[in-house]
Amino acid sequence: MKELADAAGITVRTVRFYRERGLIPPPRREGRIAWYDAHHLARLRTIAALLERGHTLNGIADLATAFESGRDVGEVLGLGEPTEETPVRLTPEALADHFEGEVTAENLATALELGYLATDGDDLVHISRRLLDVSAALVREGVPLAAVFDAARQVRTHADALAELFATTLQTHAGATDPRTLRPLAKSVVDAELSMALDRRLRKG
Template identity: 75%
Template sequence: MEELAAEAGITVRTLRFYRERKLIHPPRREGRIAWYDETHLARLRTISALLERGHTLNGIAELAEAFDHGRNVGELLGLGAPTEETPVRLTPEALADYFGDQATPENFAASLELGYLGTDGSEIVHISRRLLDVTAALVREGIPLADVLAAGRRVREHTDALAELFTALVISGGRTPDDLQRLRPLAKSVVEAELSMAMDRRLRQADQGS
């Protein structure tokens, strides 16, 4: 315990306090010997980094609980499932750097529920680099992260319906999943074109109303 505390730059008393608050996992025990590993050190460094960023211990405890009970990366991405998205591996403190004081337990839990985030050992995995970058950009524009996530949930509902529609269109007539994968870019082109025209209509309405 003394060695772990020294490596983490904290006192043994602080380490015991973190254990009592269940901010770190219990050590592996062999008889009366407690073994700590790199995951414990990583968690302690994360706690220190989040404290430096202004997070409270209560908030960190809630984040840790959500993190520990989040879906793993295999569940998030689907083992062997085709995807065009690039996952992003993040430490909890890196995620806090993206979203500042909006990296709250509530928003973290909402991201887990939405499927944007999963876990892989001591790391957080965001399902899509593009979605992460867009989310961060919208937050920088002053849009609350909670609102962005709520909008993302609605977008997910609509895109699921569109994917179901296109799948039914392609698979009918005896086509195979391979055909669906081959024709996938056509679905994306249709959605992109329709969204572009819909945004044109909204912009015209906004101009007329101003």
């Protein structure tokens, strides 16, 4: 434990306190010997970084619980499935920087539930660079992250319905067509219709 504490720049007493609070996982034991590894050191550095950003130990404990209940990155991303999105690997402290003041246990649990975030060891992986950037921009504009997630749920419902509509239309009327042509056609229609819908909404004031 002393080697771990020295590497993290904290005292053995602090490591023991974090362990008792459930902030770091238990060590691997061989008889009476406890082995700490790079995973424990990474967690201690994350705790230090989050404390520097104003998080409390209680808040960090809640985040750790949500983090550890998240789905593995392979499960969320569905490895091997085609996608145009670029996943983004983030440390917990980098995520806190993206959404300053909004990374709560509740919001983290929601992001994991929706599949926007997945766990990969001590890191998090966001499924889409575009969605990450847009979400962060909305938060900077003053929209609470919880409200962003509420809107995202509705958008996903409509997006799933649109995908089903386009797929059914293509299968019904152009069965021999390469299904890969569906994506650019559907995206063009949705982009144009959404643009015109925003025009109509903005004209209303």
